Amino acid sequence: MRPHSLADHPLCDAPPLATEFPVDRAPAGRRLGVVTSVPRGRALFWQGEHQGHNIEVLQGVIRAVRLLENGNRQVLAFFWPGDIVRPSQASCQHFTAEAVTPCRVVKYDPAEGVCTLTDPCGAHQVLKELLSLVVTIGQNNSIGRVASLLLQIRSHLPSDPRRPNALQLLLPRADMADHIGTSLETVCRALAEFKARRLIELPTRKTIRFLDLKGLSQLAAGCGACD
Amino acid sequence: MRPHSLADHPLCDAPPLATEFPVDRAPAGRRLGVVTSVPRGRALFWQGEHQGHNIEVLQGVIRAVRLLENGNRQVLAFFWPGDIVRPSQASCQHFTAEAVTPCRVVKYDPAEGVCTLTDPCGAHQVLKELLSLVVTIGQNNSIGRVASLLLQIRSHLPSDPRRPNALQLLLPRADMADHIGTSLETVCRALAEFKARRLIELPTRKTIRFLDLKGLSQLAAGCGACD
DNA sequence: CGTGCCATTGAGTCAATTCAACTTAAGTGG
DNA sequence: CCACTTAAGTTGAATTGACTCAATGGCACG
Numbered sequence: 141m142r143p144h145s146l147a148d149h150p151l152c153d154a155p156p157l158a159t160e161f162p163v164d165r166a167p168a169g170r171r172l173g174v175v176t177s178v179p180r181g182r183a184l185f186w187q188g189e190h191q192g193h194n195i196e197v198l199q200g201v202i203r204a205v206r207l208l209e210n211g212n213r214q215v216l217a218f219f220w221p222g223d224i225v226r227p228s229q230a231s232c233q234h235f236t237a238e239a240v241t242p243c244r245v246v247k248y249d250p251a252e253g254v255c256t257l258t259d260p261c262g263a264h265q266v267l268k269e270l271l272s273l274v275v276t277i278g279q280n281n282s283i284g285r286v287a288s289l290l291l292q293i294r295s296h297l298p299s300d301p302r303r304p305n306a307l308q309l310l311l312p313r314a315d316m317a318d319h320i321g322t323s324l325e326t327v328c329r330a331l332a333e334f335k336a337r338r339l340i341e342l343p344t345r346k347t348i349r350f351l352d353l354k355g356l357s358q359l360a361a362g363c364g365a366c367d
Numbered sequence: 368m369r370p371h372s373l374a375d376h377p378l379c380d381a382p383p384l385a386t387e388f389p390v391d392r393a394p395a396g397r398r399l400g401v402v403t404s405v406p407r408g409r410a411l412f413w414q415g416e417h418q419g420h421n422i423e424v425l426q427g428v429i430r431a432v433r434l435l436e437n438g439n440r441q442v443l444a445f446f447w448p449g450d451i452v453r454p455s456q457a458s459c460q461h462f463t464a465e466a467v468t469p470c471r472v473v474k475y476d477p478a479e480g481v482c483t484l485t486d487p488c489g490a491h492q493v494l495k496e497l498l499s500l501v502v503t504i505g506q507n508n509s510i511g512r513v514a515s516l517l518l519q520i521r522s523h524l525p526s527d528p529r530r531p532n533a534l535q536l537l538l539p540r541a542d543m544a545d546h547i548g549t550s551l552e553t554v555c556r557a558l559a560e561f562k563a564r565r566l567i568e569l570p571t572r573k574t575i576r577f578l579d580l581k582g583l584s585q586l587a588a589g590c591g592a593c594d
Numbered sequence: 595c596g597t598g599c600c601a602t603t604g605a606g607t608c609a610a611t612t613c614a615a616c617t618t619a620a621g622t623g624g
Numbered sequence: 625c626c627a628c629t630t631a632a633g634t635t636g637a638a639t640t641g642a643c644t645c646a647a648t649g650g651c652a653c654g
Contacts (some may be wrong), residue, residue: 270498278548
């Protein structure tokens with residue numbers, strides 16, 4: 141069914157967490173941990189391993205991935221700058237966290253930081269995202285799924301300094317596909333379709349310009365809910 | 368896309384919560400509320416309305432439904448006897464809770480009972496279920512989705528007194544379909560397929576006998592995770 | 595004993611996947 | 625800095641699978 145196996149991700153077997161950097165800066169009111177740089181593709185922690193730390197994303201994008209027996213993967217969520225990855229939130233059923241792009245993160249010891257499960261905000265956020273993902277996948281065809289995904293990630297995308305009104309589309313097609321349960325090619329075709337309908341522009345492959353948000357959301361069932 | 372609209376559910380517009388019954392009995396160690404009978408199809412509370420109560424299911428099955436602008440619905444979860452429905456857990460994005468079968472429930476005032484968001488167990492359970500639903504929908508074709516659903520609900524189904532080793536399949540086909548994001552007919556065909564492969568038996572439409580659990584789980588990707 | 599709801603089955607259509615070829619961009623080393 | 629190598633994205637064609645629509649069958653309820 142799903143295509144992109146583990147073997148597609150060469151950096152996957154690199155050891156978790158690399159160079160430790162000195163403390164840099166931190167969001168106001170939060171206890172500081174250690175700032176770390178994570179190269180693209182590197183795992184922060186592995187599905188199944190007991191991991192106590194909470195990790196705040198400073199720069200870049202992290203993906204939460206569930207690896208399956210058949211080698212396929214389901215991208216459960218993306219974490220953007222300001223988000224906090226809480227490993228044990230997924231309970232008995234862990235997930236692997238990997239850097240989609242080069243990242244900078246801060247580790248928090250949950251004992252001294254925001255605490256995993258009892259933190260209402262964190263639980264809220266993940267629940268909200270999973271709910272809208274279920275609706276996105278359950279209610280939409282491929283066009284609708286991609287439209288819904290674009291609308292959801294839009295607010296997190298940094299602007300492209302070179303091109304006015306354009307955003308950096310940080311996610312590769314495969315990650316989008318594995319998130320919304322379609323194939324990579326189908327994502328491509330959906331994007332091409334949106335371009336043809338003048339809902340978006342794609343100045344480069346990794347750059348997107350939104351032309352018609354209302355038009356996009358009309359293609360995505362449940363997007364009154366997701367935004 | 369999805370078929371079964373609100374209009375398909377005639378009891379849907381009945382007012383929430385009916386007859387109040389005197390307190391009956393309660394699980395050990397929990398503060399008692401008021402035991403209520405809920406007829407099939409009746410809503411316990413509505414998506415969007417602010418609802419403070421937690422509701423424990425004593426008998427029957429409750430479904431959590433997200434209603435969409437286009438009239439379709441996504442069944443987010445089922446609640447079985449022993450489960451506690453926490454309305455505000457779904458956060459800003461509420462859901463409607465309806466009785467799949469005639470139910471008996473107990474309302475808890477969250478102030479004096481188990482409390483919604485800060486309760487780790489509750490958050491855990493819903494998160495776990497949503498995660499496995501995402502995998503079920505995202506990774507499986509229709510056969511796999513139905514197989515996965517059957518395996519997930521199996522442990523909750525009461526046995527059929529008339530037929531040995533048979534369980535009461537409490538969910539109508541439409542509810543199964545709207546949960547796993549397929550059509551009602553596709554659920555039927557999947558069940559027929561399982562019957563033909565001698566993985567299950569269907570003595571009646573609402574009765575199921577599991578013959579080959581391993582066979583079923585081999586059809587469902589991600590079921591190493593979901594069970 | 596009807597009547598209506600739910601479930602099942604069939605046929606045709608359309609959409610998404612798969613497989614494959616090709617294009618473009620990115621990265622690497624001379 | 626350019627040529628080369630590899631990864632990522634795009635497009636096409638064929639196939640399969642799921643949906644829709646429709647007709648029929650069975651069960652529960654009044």
